[in-house]
Amino acid sequence: MRIRDWATGYLLILPAAAVLAAFTHLPIVRTVRDSLFSRGSAIRPARFVGLDNFEALAADPVFWKVLGNNLAFALGTVPASIALALAMALLVDRKLKGQGVLRLAYFLPTMLPMIAAANLWLFFYTPDIGLLDQILGRFGLPGRNWLGDPATVLPCLMTMTVWKEAGFFMIFYLAALQTQPPELKEAARLEGAGRWVYFRRVLFPMLMPTTMFVLINAVLNAFKLVDHLFVLTKGGPNNASNLLLYYIFEHAFAFNDLPAAAALTAVLLALLAGLAVTQFALLDRRVHYR
Amino acid sequence: MFGRLSKTAAAAAVATLLGAGPASAVELTMYYPVSVGGPLTKVVDGMVAEFEKANPDVKVNAIYAGNYDDTRVKALAAMKAGQPVQLSVLFSIDAYDLIEQDVVVPFDEVAKSADDKAWLQSFYPGLMANGVINGKTWGIPFQRSTIVMYYNKDAFREVGLNPDAPPATWSEMVDAAKKLTKADGSRWGVEIPSTGYAYWMFGALAKQNGELLMSADGTKTFFDKPNVVEALQFWRDLGAKHKVMPEGTVEWGTLRQQFLEGKTAMMWHTTGNLTAVKGSAKFDFGVSVLPGNREPGSPTGGGNFYLFKSASPEERTAALKLVKFMTAPERAAEWSIATGYMGVSPASYETPALRAYAREFPPAAVARDQLKNSVAELSTYQGGRIRKALDDAIQATLTGAKPAKEALAEAQAQADRLLKPYR
Structure with a gap:
């Protein structure tokens, strides 16, 4: 009987496990394996080189720059998009006229494909003829070369990403807000708690499971988003806006160097796994599940 | 897929029954990029249709595959996956990488007749500079800028x-x-x-x-x-x-x-x-x-035609025919007028169409005039x-x-x- 339970269990997860293994786990193993071989050509076949590809990465100044960019990108987009998402959710959770339209308006950036959104923003940021410079021009301010200046290019990409992501996270907060029991708010009112105290002491802790979920997704997205780079900057100028995933793409398809791309992928995987584990370990204790 | 297979099978059966029909139809697949504005895919499709009309025994699948990098990746991926691809328009500067990967054959191996050899010499030397390596011609100029x-x-x-x-x-x-x-x-x-x-x-x-x-x-x-x-x-x-x-x-x-x-x-x-x-x-x-x-x-700058090693001898011959057709003076003129890319041979600028166009719109000839100083x-x-x-x-x-x-x-x-x- 026990063995049969056990066998049934495995049989039940088999389809999902098979799909995951075929499309996720095997490719990961394959990637790690490929990262240990040299780049082969018809004349010189690939051979085992151990950690050479990783050493080459460590010696590559662009790699460190790209890694730094990506961390800055995560720090710049994750807290901002979560805060904005929460603020928007609180706003549209109330009974307002035109609530549906407002919710849709906030969600609209999320529905646009990234490539389309990036093309829109390309013309916002274009010097002189772009929307941003035209607005600045109204106030007599000079135009800026937004995407052509290493100092402004990454903040420009971050702004666009926050705009794009916040609406998506808002949906989760909105769903969570709508399940909050109204008694809590009434009780807080009776006790004389102000709005801020209620939010700080009651509502925000109740939303922690959602925040946890959103946070993990936001951090992953900060490393996974790459489409906008193709349209906006191609990682330039001088790698000032290059991100890990785009750098992987460059290695695989522009440099035709698959082992180096595999090594970079292994680094990215380790980084993401590490981040996810840390977040679970740090935050799980603080999350209040009902 | 099955529909197509059975159709082909049926056609083959009918052909056998009648004991006639085209001896052996060759099917060519080529990938090509577009990296400037304008509806260029239509122009390519039109030229391919013309070629098929003139050569009923050759069928051409021309596949638009994005920019130069995308096209190279897609063509090579298709080849590695065992799908047929006999020729493609790829970046003229990819020649060294393609040779190193041993995926292309020089045109000299296919273009052997005196007529073909004269054709190899018919292009602007400036446009051949990226395609001739170690004395062999690996790329034929097509969408060149x-x-x-x-x-x-x-x-x-x-x-x-x-x-x-x-x-x-x-x-x-x-x-x-x-x-x-x-x-x-x-x-x-x-x-x-x-x-x-x-x-x-x-x-x-x-x-x-x-x-x-x-x-x-x-x-x-x-x-x-x-x-x-x-x-x-x-x-x-x-x-x-x-x-x-x-x-x-x-x-x-x-x-x-x-x-x-x-x-x-x-x-x-x-x-x-x-x-x-x-x-x-x-x-x-x-x-x-x-x-x-x-x-x-x-x-x-721009793209050249490359012949792929994976093509069979008949396919290579048919591919050469297609490349010759696409780069013939009249087509080169038509292509140049539609896009602004250069006519690839002196003869293309002598065609009535391009001569008339350059007369009415002189900028069309500027690129040609610059060719003598090009690298x-x-x-x-x-x-x-x-x-x-x-x-x-x-x-x-x-x-x-x-x-x-x-x-x-x-x-x-x-x-x-x-x-x-x-x-």
Whole structure:
């Protein structure tokens, strides 16, 4: 009987496990394996080189720059998009006229494909003829070369990403807000708690499971988003806006160097796994599940 | 899939029954890129349809596959997956990488008749420079471009410059650009794009300053030569010192729009944009060869036809027929008029269509006139990495992060390291 339970269990997860293994786990193993071989050509076949590809990465100044960019990108987009998402959710959770339209308006950036959104923003940021410079021009301010200046290019990409992501996270907060029991708010009112105290002491802790979920997704997205780079900057100028995933793409398809791309992928995987584990370990204790 | 299979089977059965029909239909698959504006896929489809009509025993699947990098990736991936691909239009500068991967065959192996050999000699030598390596012809020019200067004649008139005498030297260009630049930032004098294809634009500046960027065998680069450094310094100075170009990098993709909206009076861009600019400019514009310094010059650019090793002998013969058809003077003329790309052979400029077009619209012949001073586009082994190293050095200089000399010395050191095994 026990063995049969056990066998049934495995049989039940088999389809999902098979799909995951075929499309996720095997490719990961394959990637790690490929990262240990040299780049082969018809004349010189690939051979085992151990950690050479990783050493080459460590010696590559662009790699460190790209890694730094990506961390800055995560720090710049994750807290901002979560805060904005929460603020928007609180706003549209109330009974307002035109609530549906407002919710849709906030969600609209999320529905646009990234490539389309990036093309829109390309013309916002274009010097002189772009929307941003035209607005600045109204106030007599000079135009800026937004995407052509290493100092402004990454903040420009971050702004666009926050705009794009916040609406998506808002949906989760909105769903969570709508399940909050109204008694809590009434009780807080009776006790004389102000709005801020209620939010700080009651509502925000109740939303922690959602925040946890959103946070993990936001951090992953900060490393996974790459489409906008193709349209906006191609990682330039001088790698000032290059991100890990785009750098992987460059290695695989522009440099035709698959082992180096595999090594970079292994680094990215380790980084993401590490981040996810840390977040679970740090935050799980603080999350209040009902 | 099954529908198609059974249809083919049925057709074969019918053919057998009748004991007639085409002896053996050859099916060709080719991938091609489009990297400029305009509905070019339609033009290619039209030309392919014409070819099929003239050669009923050959069926051609022409697949548009994105930009140059996308197309190379897709064509090679298809080949590795065992799908048929017999020829493709790929970046002319990918030749070394394709040879190293052993996926292409030189045209000399297929084009053996006297007629074919004459055909191999019928193109502009400037356009063959990237395709002839170690004495063999690996690429046949098709969608080939060069950099030219577009300028706004109305703006020239406005500031008292002769609209029919565009600047012919660097110093003339700087002088004109200073007059054309408006102090309030609403118009720049000249813009040279530095994203996307920065190394290409730089090839022009280096040549104008008397230097090539690489050796003819693709194993050496000359990024740190004094004249090359000087050329990059000039590019930097246009923004930083002369204040006639925006500081920082200039985006390739939006520059055409900037020009069309009058925000820059001159721009350096590919001839591949000519027809698109002609279609949307609301002002009188001119096109000229690039200004020179020590000498005039511009690199060629664009895509070549390549024959793939995976093709069978019959397929190679059919593929050669297709390439010959697509690059014949009449088609080259038609293609040039539709896009602004160059007619690839002297004969194409002698066709009535292109002669009439060039008469009525003289800019169409500027690219041809520049060919006598043109050089090959930067193309080496490990091409992707080396172009990136140079692009980064250019962008680092243009954004003021590094002086030209230091940036180019670093790029040269990296190129030396990458190319050492090939020497």
